Amino acid sequence: GAVVSQHPSRVICKSGTSVKIECRSLDFQATTMFWYRQFPKQSLMLMATSNEGSKATYEQGVEKDKFLINHASLTLSTLTVTSAHPEDSSFYICSAGNGQGNSRAFFGQGTRLTVV
Amino acid sequence: KQEVTQIPAALSVPEGENLVLNCSFTDSAIYNLQWFRQDPGKGLTSLLLIQSSQREQTSGRLNASLDKSSGRSTLYIAASQPGDSATYLCAVITNQAGTALIFGKGTTLSVSS
Numbered sequence: 001g002a003v004v005s006q007h008p009s010r011v012i013c014k015s016g017t018s019v020k021i022e023c024r025s026l027d028f029q030a031t032t033m034f035w036y037r038q039f040p041k042q043s044l045m046l047m048a049t050s051n052e053g054s055k056a057t058y059e060q061g062v063e064k065d066k067f068l069i070n071h072a073s074l075t076l077s078t079l080t081v082t083s084a085h086p087e088d089s090s091f092y093i094c095s096a097g098n099g100q101g102n103s104r105a106f107f108g109q110g111t112r113l114t115v116v
Numbered sequence: 117k118q119e120v121t122q123i124p125a126a127l128s129v130p131e132g133e134n135l136v137l138n139c140s141f142t143d144s145a146i147y148n149l150q151w152f153r154q155d156p157g158k159g160l161t162s163l164l165l166i167q168s169s170q171r172e173q174t175s176g177r178l179n180a181s182l183d184k185s186s187g188r189s190t191l192y193i194a195a196s197q198p199g200d201s202a203t204y205l206c207a208v209i210t211n212q213a214g215t216a217l218i219f220g221k222g223t224t225l226s227v228s229s
Contacts, residue, residue, distance in 0.1 A: 006159070034216040034217075036216075042221065043205065043219040043220060043221040043222060044160075044205070044207075044217075044219045045219075046216040046217075046218075049216060091157070093159055093160070095160075095216075095217070104150065104162060104165045105150065105162070105207075105209075105217055106162070107152075107159050107160040107162070108159055109158065109159040110157075110158065110159040110160075112157060
């Protein structure tokens with residue numbers, strides 16, 4: 001099956017700094033990638049949809065200036081949490097697909113972000 | 117707005133039991149439904165994918181059914197093992213353009229030996 005690699009798996013940063021998370025599709029081209037956030041004991045909530053070569057589409061309530069998404073190639077999308085605060089501490093996970101509604105979604109391993 | 121609900125939220129069973137996890141969704145116009153497994157602090161492992169035209173999928177001890185008209189899916193786990201302990205998530209895609217999955221909150225399963 002297709003492989004999606006997410007890095008780093010775990011990061012601890014100081015409040016006010018920025019953190020970049022990478023999501024790569026290793027053996028297929030992903031025209032669309034999705035970024036989710038999961039708080040403890042909650043389900044995954046979509047943050048934004050990342051489309052190669054165009055601006056990301058953010059879900060309601062997600063600050064686009066705080067969560068910067070770049071999808072510069074068909075195999076890489078990045079999520080940068082800018083000026084991170086403790087309330088941004090969460091599990092962030094990406095998924096990739098080929099843009100078809102009936103395709104299986106493949107997920108990265110997730111990134112546990114802790115802001116201290 | 118599509119909403120996905122999973123019942124029960126948590127389940128504890130002794131090893132060897134057969135069990136059923138339930139998933140319901142409010143909008144029956146889905147394109148596919150996936151069941152995932154998530155271990156604590158880990159990413160998601162896709163277990164089964166059911167296309168909208170299908171009624172069930174099987175993989176080993178797992179069987180997932182889909183009744184689109186009633187907005188329900190079940191995940192059946194046969195002869196449960198301690199290694200099955202994890203959170204099981206149900207998710208649907210509702211847009212042909214391949215928009216994001218909409219997840220339920222999951223069922224946390226604990227299988228004791």
